[in-house]
Amino acid sequence: MKKSAIFGLIVIAIAIATIISTYSSSSTYGSFSDAKKTADELHIVGHLDKGKELYYDASKDANYFSFFVKDNKGEECKVIYTGTKPQDFEKSEQIVLTGRMTGNEFHASTILLKCPSKYTQDKIEVTEFKAKTASI
């Protein structure tokens, strides 16, 4: 076999391996009831329950922030985030959480907020907050 053919096969193999590894490490969008069934981390799309308490007291713990989120299926859950309270959190329209359930609480490692701009309705600003160290 020609060397270029062998190399071509290797390249195709690496490409397929890349696709598989990407697909296998990709996660899913789910709900809190999905989260209760699995030990894996997943993404949850929902919105902040503005009627319930947002708790952040820097003097007690600067890295503890809790709030309540209603997912797209209407289920509500307490969410805990180990970080500071993101700016304009109350104004968010939509929240995308990543994390997993621990007991009855959802422990979020990242929060992604979508906030409506005050002026133009067609503009949405997206901000992301990460609790985790971006360790490489």
Added chain:
Amino acid sequence: MDIAFQGEHLLPGNIGKVFVILSFGAALLSAISYYFATTNTNKLDNSWLKMGRIAFWANSISILGVGVMLFYIIYNHYFEYHYAWAYTSRSLPVYYIVSGFWNGQEGGFLLWTFWQAVLGNILIWRAKSWEKPVMTIISFSQIFLASMLLGIEVFGARIGSSPFLLLRKAVEAPIFSRPDYMSFIKDGQGMNPLLQNYWMVIHPPTLFLGLASVIVPFAYGIAGLWQRRYKEWVAPAISYGLFAAMILGTGVIMGSLWAYESLNFGGFWAWDPVENASIFPWLTLVGGLHVLIVYKNTGHSYFTATFLVLMSFVLVAYSSFLARSGILGETSVHSFTDLGMFWQLVAFIAVFLAIAIYFLIARFKEMPITKKDEDTYSREFWMFVGSIFLGLSCFHLILVTSIPVWNAMFGTKIAPPIDLVGHYNVIQASFAMVIAILTGFTQFLKYKKTDVTRFFITTLLYLIFAALITALIIYTSGLYKLHFVFSLVMFGSIYSVLANGKVFSDSLKGKFKLAGSAVAHIGFALMLIGALIAAGTRGVVSKNETGNLGIPNFDKNAGAGDAKENIMIYRNEPVKMGGYTVTYLGDSTAEPNHYYKVNYKRYDANGKLVEEFLLKPNVQINPQMGLVPSPDTKHYLLHDLYTHITALPPNAGKPAGSQDAAAHGEEDDDKNYEEPIPHEVAVGDTIPFRDGYIVLKSLNKEVQVQNIPLTGSDVAIGAKLEIVSHNKKYAAEPVFMIKNKSVLDFYRKVDDVGLKLRLSKILPDKNKVEIVVYQQPRNKKPWIVMRALDFPYINFLWAGTIIMIIGFLLSISRRNKELKTV
């Protein structure tokens, strides 16, 4: 019903719109003329060529006209225009008005088409026999870019988005039915505070020049296939391609330096989709350049070279689609929202992809593809392998970044990997390792045929040497604690530095023209080393060890709960934090920024002060965006200490004292303090309090209280107090007064320590006085929550970038010397 609106300045906008349409028409005419000039068989007939040139010049002048009009509108604060209103305000300093110019998407397209026009003019001047086909492609691309700015409706669909759109047409509000609505619009929304930064002035033009110049090698590639000048297009494409790769690379790194210096990512690269998209074309272009050089020297790899060069521009179009179509939605922090140009952007990609594919297929049989295999021990073979790996790295980035695209195309609902950063890091590091090692040993190989024994001896020697150095670095930096693949990248990079260092030192002795590639490779490897150590062994200095009260078992939850990176500090209360003693001293304001003074002190083992410095992380308090923090960094040669504010008290940013004191009475003010404690003291006595002690120095019988006149029987006594807290001294003098037989007293506050002091009684029989001490409860004291990070060896990243740019410059000058344009 037409309303005659008052106070609008419609002329500049109308002129601007005419220029936009003119630029579109001129680009169209230019592309058609150049097309016929290319296909015209009558060599003596220059009329099409002339027309093409004139049309292109008209296009360039129109673009300048659009720019001038837009600048005029922004500069004069004509807020009746949506663009001026949305991105600028009266308070914006003049130098940011320049950056307001490319704040919006329309401005970005304008910048892009401007650079493309500049490049087109250079090509008209320099490209000689290539002018006709190459300019056909460039003008064709100008049509698309001009169409992005049109903002006209055709059969119910809007094409492009005009920067001259009026505010009353862009935003619906009842106010716009009033003819005098302009008298209500006093100011624009202003620029996003994150963008009010000098990087915003230089980063977008550089990046857009890089993106725009990728069209040139693409145009040469298409022209070469189209005109069947298969071999000749390669040499000029290398020169322009090197330029494009250099500028694009610089632009991307500028963005990352900007993020590191003044944005709040906590790093220099976040693998955000928009960031990734900006390096797609860079990777394929750099790969393409290498195989173009292979082809030029050996005749191998023609198809790969052409393919990668053509795809680079398609990827430029794709990356602009990702950033601007709104498709990234919930996966990106800084993508634009859809301006209704989704399908227009898709068409841009599709048309250029179709052109590339058409020529690759139609001309495939005629391409000068060698049937012979490359020799295993030849430079060309391994350069080819390296280019393919650059392509694979790009392939992976595209695959993951485009997850929202796949979802939209196939109706799936895949979410990106949970540990996205880790996923990218590990896989991209694997590719980087292969590429780094290839940039090393390929330098020891020669084109066509190499002396194998000698090659193995040198390679092995350097490999062992590199392994030793790597082991040392990995051990001292702590890199071994991470995924092993990062140690391999480190090894590859060190090896690349050594091998290319050898090539460079050889080139100094003789063939200096070979220095370019060696220098660029050294720069690239140093960038990898810097990025790897800085991101991989980044340390959190502000580890919070004291504040974890009240939430038992929380830390045990691995994964989500292990990030305790924020620390709360009260004003003037020093806190020990990772080797430093940190004190929040107070804040100062230089609108719109609020600076928080954080004093860092470092002591050696004997308690001697080794160094002391002040960092001023700032926060912009913006009515629309809330608090926008910006870090401050202490730079050392070998590491950086990075500090930024992550939370502030709810009333932060409001002028001090405005909240309660004036509006409420005395009693309300006392509520801000803990239960008052009276102390009976004589002169010289000491009163302890939580953060220090107070000494009654003396009693002052001649005290004056503002402008209260004292008459015969009145008495006024001041208690001179010295307050010592955390090794700092403060003075206060509360006053006791009997005036007209009524007792008054005037308290004094020491805000820095959170004290309020009263001289409430005089006890002459005991020769004492009563001092009442009000202490602020801790949580009423001013505080900040901050995060401090340590980035080791980050300067390697920046230095590597500069070295790589120098390498590119050397290569460009070498290739230009070789270039004899006909």
